[in-house]
Amino acid sequence: MTATLTETAPIPSFGNEEETDRKLVIICSKGSLDMAYPGLVLANAALGEGIETHLFFTFWGFDMITEKTMDHLKFSPLGNPATHMPNFVMGLPGMTSFATHMMKAQIEGLDLPEVREFLELITDAGGHLWACRMSADMMHLEEKDLFDRVEGIINASDFIEIAEGAQTLFI
Amino acid sequence: MTTATIAGAEVQIDDEGFLTDATEWTEDIARQLAANIGIELTDRHWDMIRFIRDDYAANGVTPGTRRVQASGGFATKEQFELFPKKPQKKSAYIAGVPKPAGCV
Numbered sequence: 493m494t495a496t497l498t499e500t501a502p503i504p505s506f507g508n509e510e511e512t513d514r515k516l517v518i519i520c521s522k523g524s525l526d527m528a529y530p531g532l533v534l535a536n537a538a539l540g541e542g543i544e545t546h547l548f549f550t551f552w553g554f555d556m557i558t559e560k561t562m563d564h565l566k567f568s569p570l571g572n573p574a575t576h577m578p579n580f581v582m583g584l585p586g587m588t589s590f591a592t593h594m595m596k597a598q599i600e601g602l603d604l605p606e607v608r609e610f611l612e613l614i615t616d617a618g619g620h621l622w623a624c625r626m627s628a629d630m631m632h633l634e635e636k637d638l639f640d641r642v643e644g645i646i647n648a649s650d651f652i653e654i655a656e657g658a659q660t661l662f663i
Numbered sequence: 664m665t666t667a668t669i670a671g672a673e674v675q676i677d678d679e680g681f682l683t684d685a686t687e688w689t690e691d692i693a694r695q696l697a698a699n700i701g702i703e704l705t706d707r708h709w710d711m712i713r714f715i716r717d718d719y720a721a722n723g724v725t726p727g728t729r730r731v732q733a734s735g736g737f738a739t740k741e742q743f744e745l746f747p748k749k750p751q752k753k754s755a756y757i758a759g760v761p762k763p764a765g766c767v
Contacts, residue, residue: 501667502680503699504756506749533766540728542748604767605729613729616739 506542515544515658522663523555525565525595531663532610539617546654547614549642550624554631557623557639562607566592608639615641622646622654670695681756685719688759696757704757708745711737712758719760727751727763 516538520531531547538545555561569575569582569591581587599606605613615621623638625647635645646654667676670691675683680699682688693712697704704712714735718726728751731737737745746753751763 501665501669501674501676502678504679504681504752506700506752506756536728536767540749540751603730603765613732613739617728617743 513657515546517546517548517655517658517660519548519550519660519662520553520556521549521551523552523561523565525567525592527663528556528565528607529599529604531661532607532614533604534661535614535619536610536617539614539619544658545614545618546620546622546658548622548624548646548651548654550627554623554627554633556607557611557621557642558631558633558637559639560637562611562639565607567595611639611641620654622651624648624651681761682759683761685716685759688716692759693757696759700753700756702746702753702757705745707741708757711735711742711745711754715754715758715760719758724765725751725755725760725763727765727767729767 516535518531518535520528522528535545535547549557555565566588568588569577570587571579572582575582575591582591596606604610611621621639621642623635623642623645625645628634628645635642638645665676665678666673667680668674669676670689672687672689672692674687674692677683682692694704697708702708711731714731714737715726718730718734726734728739728742731742731754732739742750742754746757755762
């Protein structure tokens with residue numbers, strides 16, 4: 493490799509210091525351990541890029557923000573061909589807790605935080621957490637049952653307002 | 664590989680302007696790089712930069728936000744205050760280490 497001499501070093505733009513209007517909304521609709529992480533990782537990454545980020549939890553995604561369940565999400569390998577194991581094995585008693593245990597060990601091995609700590613990181617970084625009104629009503633949950641950093645239980649039209657101009661992901 | 668003169672020192676940089684050899688870093692370079700992106704370095708900035716550099720020297724990997732919080736003691740909120748919007752990339756740039764490679 494030959495060294496070339498430049499007079500001045502380039503300065504990284506860091507995406508321009510101007511206020512970016514990029515905005516990300518992630519709808520979290522799943523309550524299994526494996527499906528909780530994609531939204532959390534992307535939200536955290538977006539915030540690290542200075543992007544306004546909102547997480548909206550709906551249906552099974554409520555398990556990620558409900559105090560009673562958020563520390564106990566599970567991974568079931570049953571009916572998941574990507575585990576490359578036959579279903580009659582994956583349906584055996586105890587298999588869900590075994591697979592969950594294995595996955596949690598992997599998550600920890602990668603130095604990834606657990607769901608609660610991840611949500612703390614995200615909100616510390618300026619991310620917003622919202623809960624779905626219809627899901628709350630269906631599951632008979634109120635704000636006091638939810639992780640205290642959830643900003644509110646909002647309805648579908650509130651959500652549409654928040655999502656104005658945002659890139660939206662449904663997970 | 665490009666060579667450039669920053670704060671009077673000749674250093675190797677990549678296309679974006681990040682130092683590619685952390686050992687070429689000096690405090691004067693850090694001051695210049697910080698000024699380049701509009702950051703005035705306070706004691707707390709220096710503390711975080713030193714933590715990032717020490718951690719990188721020890722592990723060969725730039726620590727991510729969570730590690731800077733858990734091991735370095737800089738709360739995520741504070742990281743965002745010190746290096747607005749993009750704490751990981753901005754702090755790595757000033758500290759003369761590579762951008763963090765991990766996702767978290």
